[in-house]
Amino acid sequence: MSRSRKDPRTERATHRVEGSIRPRFDLAAAPAATGRPRRDRRAEERLALVPGTVRRRLDRTQRVAAVGALPAPTTPAVETPPRLRTIPEPACLVAVVPDAPGGRLTPHDRQLFGAARLLADANGGAVLALVESWSDELAIAGADRVLPIPASGYDPEAKALALLSVLDGLAVRHVLFPESADGGDLARRLAALSGEALFAGAESLSAKAVTRAAQGRRIEQRRAPPRLISLATDAVAPHAGTLHEALPVEFAFPEPTAGAILSAEYIPADPAKVSLAEADFVTSAGNGVTDFEVFRALVAALGATPGASRMVCDAGLMPRAAQVGASGTVLEARCYFALGIAGAPQHLQGVARCEHVVAVNTDLHAAMIERAGLAIVADAQEVMPALLRLIAEEKRG
Amino acid sequence: MRIAVLLSAGRHRVSAHPAPVPVELQAIRLAAELGGEAFGLHAGPAIGPLHDTLGHGLPRLTHLRLAENDDPAPSLADALREGAFDLVLAGRSGQGGEDAGLLPYALARTLGLPIVADAVALAEGPQPGTLRVEQALPRGARRRLVIRLPALVTVHPAAPAPLPFAFAAARRGDVETRPGIAAACAPSEMEERPYRPRPKLIAKAAGGASAAERLKAATESASGGGKLLVEPTPDNAARAILAHLREIGVLA
Numbered sequence: 001m002s003r004s005r006k007d008p009r010t011e012r013a014t015h016r017v018e019g020s021i022r023p024r025f026d027l028a029a030a031p032a033a034t035g036r037p038r039r040d041r042r043a044e045e046r047l048a049l050v051p052g053t054v055r056r057r058l059d060r061t062q063r064v065a066a067v068g069a070l071p072a073p074t075t076p077a078v079e080t081p082p083r084l085r086t087i088p089e090p091a092c093l094v095a096v097v098p099d100a101p102g103g104r105l106t107p108h109d110r111q112l113f114g115a116a117r118l119l120a121d122a123n124g125g126a127v128l129a130l131v132e133s134w135s136d137e138l139a140i141a142g143a144d145r146v147l148p149i150p151a152s153g154y155d156p157e158a159k160a161l162a163l164l165s166v167l168d169g170l171a172v173r174h175v176l177f178p179e180s181a182d183g184g185d186l187a188r189r190l191a192a193l194s195g196e197a198l199f200a201g202a203e204s205l206s207a208k209a210v211t212r213a214a215q216g217r218r219i220e221q222r223r224a225p226p227r228l229i230s231l232a233t234d235a236v237a238p239h240a241g242t243l244h245e246a247l248p249v250e251f252a253f254p255e256p257t258a259g260a261i262l263s264a265e266y267i268p269a270d271p272a273k274v275s276l277a278e279a280d281f282v283t284s285a286g287n288g289v290t291d292f293e294v295f296r297a298l299v300a301a302l303g304a305t306p307g308a309s310r311m312v313c314d315a316g317l318m319p320r321a322a323q324v325g326a327s328g329t330v331l332e333a334r335c336y337f338a339l340g341i342a343g344a345p346q347h348l349q350g351v352a353r354c355e356h357v358v359a360v361n362t363d364l365h366a367a368m369i370e371r372a373g374l375a376i377v378a379d380a381q382e383v384m385p386a387l388l389r390l391i392a393e394e395k396r397g
Numbered sequence: 398m399r400i401a402v403l404l405s406a407g408r409h410r411v412s413a414h415p416a417p418v419p420v421e422l423q424a425i426r427l428a429a430e431l432g433g434e435a436f437g438l439h440a441g442p443a444i445g446p447l448h449d450t451l452g453h454g455l456p457r458l459t460h461l462r463l464a465e466n467d468d469p470a471p472s473l474a475d476a477l478r479e480g481a482f483d484l485v486l487a488g489r490s491g492q493g494g495e496d497a498g499l500l501p502y503a504l505a506r507t508l509g510l511p512i513v514a515d516a517v518a519l520a521e522g523p524q525p526g527t528l529r530v531e532q533a534l535p536r537g538a539r540r541r542l543v544i545r546l547p548a549l550v551t552v553h554p555a556a557p558a559p560l561p562f563a564f565a566a567a568r569r570g571d572v573e574t575r576p577g578i579a580a581a582c583a584p585s586e587m588e589e590r591p592y593r594p595r596p597k598l599i600a601k602a603a604g605g606a607s608a609a610e611r612l613k614a615a616t617e618s619a620s621g622g623g624k625l626l627v628e629p630t631p632d633n634a635a636r637a638i639l640a641h642l643r644e645i646g647v648l649a
């Protein structure tokens with residue numbers, strides 16, 4: 001696909017005849033190749049051509065290059081298992097206190113492990129995960145040691161006291177918390193208990209310096225990483241590349257005492273009422289959906305929050321508050337279910353942070369189909385009633 | 398019930414002019430709706446724009462006068478101990494100062510009070526001397542707690558909007574000024590410079606990647622290559638979707 005590229009100046013210079021004061025060139029001599037490859041745009045275009053469509057279509061990103069080999073682009077079997085890295089005698093420990101709701105690490109928790117690895121590797125230390133229960137995710141996330149902390153129900157004060165005993169009992173150089181609702185609360189409790197300074201909401205982190213915003217984001221504070229740090233989201237990349245041991249650690253915790261919280265009851269969000277920005281599961285309609293009665297029934301049956309593309313909101317079929325995308329709401333949802341949405345860049349920006357995407361579209365080459373973890377090329381008008389029927393059947397049977 | 402609302406000297410989010418902090422005005426509303434006597438408490442060199450808080454439903458305000466750059470915690474702790482309050486409300490974090498939200502925790506520690514974060518609604522508890530607190534969690538979820546009083550509670554920005562400003566109430570409200578306890582702040586190791594927004598991390602986009610690759614990284618699914626079903630029957634499609642939603646755990 002690549003030819004070598006011509007450089008007229010050097011080419012002319014190679015023809016120069018030495019030994020005379022006036023420059024003389026012997027242009028009949030054989031030209032020398034420069035070795036810089038030159039792009040062959042025709043061959044590139046031929047590769048990008050999507051076969052099997054009536055209109056000429058180019059896919060320059062080469063993501064569906066193998067459309068002939070449908071269905072299911074299976075993952076190639078070249079995945080080599082990550083190398084195991086052991087740290088038998090760490091110089092110090094960098095502790096991580098992830099939120100891990102329900103025992104599963106969130107993307108924010110993984111970034112926390114990335115930050116901890118950075119600090120641990122710079123000091124020859126090991127990463128210690130302080131979690132409620134051991135899980136095999138921790139080894140991939142980058143934990144060398146795991147210490148289960150005793151916890152029963154919602155009692156952050158008891159948890160902070162347990163963390164304080166770890167801070168005093170083990171050689172912990174840094175403790176990292178996520179700057180989330182529960183993580184931030186715990187970090188501040190531990191800071192007040194231990195009298196150590198907390199660097200709250202770090203927006204960048206390296207082994208030498210951490211920074212945070214202060215005074216209403218007008219100034220940036222910067223210092224060497226202190227002992228307690230809480231980390232904002234998307235500040236540090238998650239750890240990748242090596243597998244770690246996640247060895248359990250023994251530690252004797254003090255007996256917990258009764259706190260001031262008499263009862264705690266978790267109330268899940270009501271999907272019909274929460275705002276799109278807060279929603280966990282969003283089901284969205286685009287221009288490919290015509291029957292909005294069925295769409296609304298489906299949203300209710302799935303227990304999702306309704307959303308829409310701009311085309312639908314412009315047409316007045318859904319309220320403006322339901323618009324997903326650059327000029328609507330940027331979602332934080334875990335799952336996004338797109339029905340009849342093409343996936344314009346302005347729309348995809350709103351979905352960029354969603355972990356899982358499911359798409360139904362009649363067009364195989366829609367950008368939404370490429371983005372989706374489960375993509376279904378079918379008519380949304382037929383899939384929606386089928387889904388409703390199936391959910392009703394499951395409820396009955 | 399005697400309720401203290403801690404008010405800090407804030408700055409407006411956009412104009413940077415001195416202004417009350419919105420979440421503390423929301424705390425005043427929660428205190429007003431809970432009933433009982435509400436007292437504002439501020440420690441700092443001047444009361445300035447905090448006079449406006451009287452118009453948002455706070456009947457009285459105590460100002461503990463301090464020198465510039467003094468630590469407010471000892472003065473506030475002393476005033477709170479002396480006032481024998483049942484409930485102390487504070488904002489989740491200030492706006493215009495250090496903005497770390499650490500002061501309420503430090504106060505709770507020195508006063509020996511339990512602290513609960515991120516309240517969006519308060520109500521009388523089932524027994525006397527208890528309080529029901531609704532706590533905001535991410536993604537619109539809530540946690541309903543019953544706590545024993547006295548306690549310190551911080552308020553979350555998702556709480557109801559502040560009461561509208563009433564000029565007459567602002568005129569009527571009293572401000573009591575008395576000297577606070579002089580306490581120099583611990584010297585800070587922080588180096589300060591003008592804020593520079595840092596680019597948010599984009600998953601997998603390596604530096605020097607082409608524009609198409611960066612767009613791909615910004616919009617591509619984090620979970621890697623997906624499943625594709627072409628022209629299934631509607632029933633098969635529905636089954637696949639439900640199975641997938643169950644697998645990722647969004648559907649019961």
Ligand SMILES: Cc1cc2nc3c(=O)[nH]c(=O)nc-3n(C[C@H](O)[C@H](O)[C@H](O)COP(=O)(O)OP(=O)(O)OC[C@H]3O[C@@H](n4cnc5c(N)ncnc54)[C@H](O)[C@@H]3O)c2cc1C
Pocket residue numbers: 285286287288289308309310311312323324325326327328329339340341342343344345346347350360361362363366378379380381
């Ligand atoms: C400055 C600017 C800002 C914008 N901001 C936003 C924004 O915030 N949010 C937003 O959404 N848009 C935004 N847009 C508009 C955006 O560019 C697109 O026009 C819009 O997202 C397209 O919506 P759509 O996918 O629903 O419609 P279309 O582009 O019309 O796509 C409809 C899709 O449905 C499929 N389809 C058709 N029939 C069926 C069927 N029976 N079953 C299944 N699938 C079917 C089609 O194949 C097609 O892929 C913005 C545009 C601009 C210029």
Ligand SMILES: Nc1ncnc2c1ncn2[C@@H]1O[C@H](COP(=O)(O)O)[C@@H](O)[C@H]1O
Pocket residue numbers: 402403404405406418421438439440441469473486487488489490491492494495496497498499500501
């Ligand atoms: N000088 C002060 N006087 C009274 N209350 C304060 C003062 N500083 C902070 N607070 C309270 O503590 C909360 C958190 O502040 P900060 O720790 O500065 O983010 C604020 O929302 C106020 O309720």
